[in-house]
Amino acid sequence: MIPPFSLxxxxxxxxxxxxxxxxxxxxxxxxxxSFRLAFSENQVPSTxxxxxxxxxxxxxxxxxxxxxxELPTQPPMGRDPNTPAWVQHIAFELDSREMxxxxxxxxxxxxxDVLGPVDHGLFESIYFFDPNGHRLELAVNxxxxxxxxxxxxxxxxxxxxxxxxxxxxxxxSFLHAKEFES
Numbered sequence: 001m002i003p004p005f006s007l008x009x010x011x012x013x014x015x016x017x018x019x020x021x022x023x024x025x026x027x028x029x030x031x032x033x034s035f036r037l038a039f040s041e042n043q044v045p046s047t048x049x050x051x052x053x054x055x056x057x058x059x060x061x062x063x064x065x066x067x068x069x070e071l072p073t074q075p076p077m078g079r080d081p082n083t084p085a086w087v088q089h090i091a092f093e094l095d096s097r098e099m100x101x102x103x104x105x106x107x108x109x110x111x112x113d114v115l116g117p118v119d120h121g122l123f124e125s126i127y128f129f130d131p132n133g134h135r136l137e138l139a140v141n142x143x144x145x146x147x148x149x150x151x152x153x154x155x156x157x158x159x160x161x162x163x164x165x166x167x168x169x170x171x172x173s174f175l176h177a178k179e180f181e182s
Contacts (some may be wrong), residue, residue: 012057012065013090016077017132020054020070026131030110031092033058033066060092068132079133089135091125100124100140122151 017023020038027033037057044051054070079085094100097117104114104126116126122143128136143151154171161169 009063012067014055014067014069015090015132015134017056017068017070018077019131020056020068022131023068023070024056024058027058027066030107030112030130031136033060035059036065066090077132085133085135086127089127089137091137091139094138094140097124097140097142100126100138103138122147 024035028035035056036059039055040053042052043049044053051071051073053072055067056070057065057067060066080088094103100117104117107114107126107128112128114126114128117124118127119142120139123139123141125137125139130136141148151172158169158172161167161171
C-alpha cells in the first residue's frame with residue numbers, strides 16, 4: 001500500500017542530553033553548529049506528563065536540525081546494554097578528505113579523542129563522542145560513481161543473503177577492495 005502523503009525531509013532528530021548548555025557549547029565549538037531554538041516546559045505538551053524539560057535545536061545546515069532534551073527530573077541517561085556503543089551514532093557529511101583531516105585535527109585540538117580516518121570503501125570516516133556519550137561520525141564520500149552504482153545494484157541481494165544466513169554476504173566484500181574500481 002502506498003501512503004496517501006509524501007515526506008519532504010526530516011524536520012529534526014532528537015536525542016537526550018545531560019546538560020543542554022554544555023551540549024549546545026560542544027556542538028558550536030567542535031562542529032560549528034548554530035544554536036537556533038529552545039523550548040522549555042514543565043509539562044509535556046503531547047502527553048501532559050509533569051516532566052520539566054529543555055529542548056534545544058542546532059542547525060546543521062541545508063535544513064538539517066539536530067535537537068536535544070535535558071530532562072532534570074528523570075533518572076540519569078543510560079545506554080542500551082545490549083547494543084554496542086559503536087552502533088547508534090549520528091553521521092555528518094563533509095566535502096573532501098582534506099576537510100575530514102582538518103576536522104579531525106580541530107576536534108583533537110578541542111580535547112576530544114578521535115578514531116580514524118577509517119576507510120569503508122564508499123566513504124571514509126572519523127569517530128568521536130559528544131559529552132553525553134553519543135557517538136558522532138564525520139564522513140566523506142570517496143567511492144567512484146561506478147562503485148556507488150554497483151553497491152546500490154547489489155543491495156537487495158545482500159539484504160536477502162543476510163536475512164537467510166545472518167552472516168556478512170560475500171557479494172559485498174568488494175566495497176573494501178579498491179581494485180574493483182579499476
